Amino acid sequence: MLTAKSSYKKKKHKNKRNKKENTFSTTVIMGSHLSKQAERRKTIHTEKKALTDLKTSGEQYPGSEYHPSDRKNWMKDLNPEKLHVNQIVWPGTHDSATNKIGFPLITRPFAQCQSLSIYNQLVRGTRVLDIRVQQDRRVCHGILVTYNVDVVVKDVKRFLSETESEIIILEIRTEFGHEDPPEFEKYLEENLGELLIHQDDNVFGKTVSELLPKRIICVWKPRKSAQPKAGSSLWSAGFLKDNWINTDLPSTKFDGNLKNLSEQQPVTARKYFYRVENTVTPVADNPVLCVKPVTRRIHGYARLFIAQCFEKGYADRIQVFSTDFIDEDFVDACAGLTYARIEGKT
Template identity: 70%
Template sequence: MASIISKLKELDDLPQKVDSEISNLEKHEKAVKSEAKTLEDLQQKSGNRFPGSDYHPSDRKNWMNGLDPQKIPINKIIWPGTHDSATNEIGIPDITRPFAQCQSLSIYDQLVLGTRVLDIRVQEDRRVCHGILLSYNIDVVINDIKKFLSETSSEIIILEIRTEFGHDDPPEFDNYLVGELSDFLIHQDDRVFDMTVAELLPKRVICVWKPSKSAPPKSGDPLWSSAYLKDNWIDNDLPWTKFQSNMKYLSEQPPVSNRKFFYRVENTVTPQANYPDVVIKSVTWRIHPYARLFISQCLSKDYVDRLQIFSTDFIDEDFVDACIGFTFAKIEGKA
């Protein structure tokens, strides 16, 4: 009898719960629109121009070489990066892919476009993944990188590979990475941050390996520990909230000249499972168009000496050019 009464009460409370859920959805939709308008208003008021914003490299595939490797200190580069880089073929097309795909280009095509920081997640069997959804074997990523390196001579790549949350490390994965990339690996060394691109050549890859349980790389190792690549990711789909969070955490970082780690800002927002729109491309577009605004705001707030890695979903030429242009201005002493 008690269980029947309990069920009847649940049914009696159901309309109220439905009304509450609808109210939450309506409030969230209003918040999304309001925050998008805040960003648009700020862009209209302040603009999105900055020193180097008109710069467009003649060859994005070789943009570091175009800026002159001898003139590019590692700590003055605004590194264009991709978030969840190897998701162009993840999941099942038109079914699960829209909920996990953060990039539409292959790793090779991203590098040719100008991307220089890659974010790769793997699981136990060396397949790339994003959460529970799977993509190709890590060999595809490594082969794309090696192809790009064979076609260029002065481009430095930061390759972050981590074991996805909830998974075990692929067996002997550090040995695999060293074996595949040994000719190109820049060894873990604090002195790298005070060097130019030319001083690192012919080595070309800073590979950050973040295992879930295995021992992290040590000083002097061919691979770098996760302590050398930091960020402050927040799980949120509101664009102004994320924009402000990015700016706040960036303001708390030491200037690049005083730190011995890379710091990443991600111009992304994350779909939330309890709201209707969980397609990554449509959600991330709430903030995607405001990358140049973020750089210009860094300038106005005097955070120029803190911005370093700038990453995005669905990277495009405009995002890359913004990063390269600002790098050019810093090298020329205009920013």
């Protein structure tokens, strides 16, 4: 029969043993996690080096030396009477309306993909906008929110009022995990009506001048509401396609983009816009979760991507090319290839 004293000793010994086992398990888990992160850093370094090494093969392609004299009016400078819609390489922004999302220095670095306003992106040369909304018509990225979509519409209309021949693709979608804004199709038609280019397969073969004075191809992608009908003033989801690759590994994204693009038809043979995104994004199992340092891993390789498309025979398939934190060189890279197509150099 156990005495109270011996029972206490056994219980104390058991607790001590359990504590040691828990400490050992925690150490093993932490060690495994640190080992995994070390391996991730090694992989990222290897993939960054792969792109750096590939860059030595050259970034020249037809039109690569072209620079618009006025990025605000770069389509006009290429002659709207000669420029066909399916010749344009459209520079776009990913998560376009995130310049003021969340709280500065707290949540903003985790969701901000652009530092410029919509108006300033358009002035810089952006021609495809990616806008995510939630039920109350506020722009969002995941769970973080920013201004009302009215701000986007106002900036778009301001830009178009200051230019004559620039055509833009305005993609608006309900963000994943959110409900569609009520009567949003009606809202878009009422606010953009006179500027909207109606859904029509023939648009792809037309020149910019043939579309004027209409200026906006608006693609509305609701999650649950009905898609815009054929012939309406808005375009349905099937007219702007992409193959999203969710990774923070730059070479993986670069190679995946090339592969997906290789499976597309040439721009002259398809009746939809196809987008390639020159971005990598933070993923949950990586300690670096802020957008800017992650996207820098691929940001400088846009010209290399176009050059590789020529190398592999896919250059006639490039159409919408988007990026985070768009800059002048990215716009020039797209405008240059557009120029080469007009001049018959591709």
